[in-house]
Amino acid sequence: MEDERIIDLYWARRENAIVETDKKYGNYCMSIALHILKSPEDSEECVNDTWMKAWDSMPPKRPDFLAAFLGKITRNLSISRYRMSHARKRGSGEVELLLLELEECLPSAKSVEEEIEGKETAASIDRFLYGIDEESRKIFVRRYFFVDSIKEIAARYGISESKVKSQLFRMRGRLKDHLEKEGVVL
């Protein structure tokens, strides 16, 4: 089914919207989650949370790129889950875990200032990425958004792992210069 049709189902509040989304983007979202969490069970939960978040977001949102929209949700949910998981493993104590759990109950843990800073940083990164060549851009996004391994990226684009590493190294340096130039302070 076409993305537009799926979005229409969400907007029509039809439950089969989730079925169609899972059918089309289930593996895609699962792959993103697995790359971050490395656990099929956690990933599956994360993907289910993605469908729920998408259900809540549409409407009012009507994404131009459904794949990117769903991928972002999955990634961010997976990273949050990863943080929770690692906080537990680090043995920071029940208090930190409790705080993380309670964080989910709050509308937003970030201040308005942090929210704006985050969006400005993202916009700066966008400009950086649009300023480099397509292959480097894709490699960067595959590595830092989809969390692909060096080996996977090399296999995906048919280049050597050393070339991927060197390209990422140069891009990190250029991104640092770019962010400094634009006055982005993290």
Add this chain to the structure above:
Amino acid sequence: MKKSEKLLDAIGQIDDRLVEEAAREEAVPGRKRKKRTVLLRWQGALAACALLAVCIGMFRTLERMGALQPFTGDCGGKQAEEIAMDACGSPQERAEACAQEETPPAAGEYALADSPAEPAAAAETLEGTRQAAAESSKEEFENNGPNGAGQEEGSQDDLQEKKGALQDRPALLTERKKAGGKQDGSQAEQGVVGQEICLYPEAETVPVTAAVLECSAQSLCYVFTNQGEKTVLLREEYGLERMSEDRWETVSPQAKESRELSEVSLLTGESREETIFFTDRYGTLTAGTYRIAISYRMENPQQEESGIYNTYLEFTVSP
């Protein structure tokens, strides 16, 4: 929150187009690598085609170079075999070429056209070469053979030498020697020494007649008629004998025959008038009774060569 975590979150908010661009590859995993593989496959195929083209070009060049070599007539050689194969087209013709081509063609004569795409022209050229070789062999035989036309005054040694040489000739030429060997005893007694023309026997049933029209000490004019059922080939060669003490003795020629000998074809019932000038070979004849041995053979399409026969024509030279 660490700086890196903040950056990780910021990356999570990048433009959807960038995510879509990178995710689009997800729908077709390994697309680019596959493309490269396909390209490599094409490169391999192209390389193979290029190699094939180079090989064909080299083969053609070598083929042409080989075809332009003079035909040596050596059928055992690879080059001659290839040329004969290209030109004749069939094993039978090649075998024929091997059998007949003892004598090489003239210098600069090429047995094959420069292109295998012209088999007819090549075959025609080879056929011409064959004919030239056959004629050359025939001429050689006639000049040095038993007719005595190109022969020095016959000694027994020379005769033996020529007989030995005859054994090395092709089958076609050796047959003539065999035909000569079938003579009867009376023929052998009639002065055969040094005159191989007299080795030709008389036919059992004589299909020809010869009659004197005019004779003198210098020349003889006679008419030769084919009365048989087959075409007769009259050979422009003769031997001369003189009656001495009731037997025929060969008159030894004083000079070689200078004219080129050939055969004249006479159909059934056809006649031909011939004039022989004795002065060319024998000088002026003294008075006496003479006879000339006129040689002929009958055309026989079934056999390559029929036997050569003599017929005799007597005449008298007045003092």
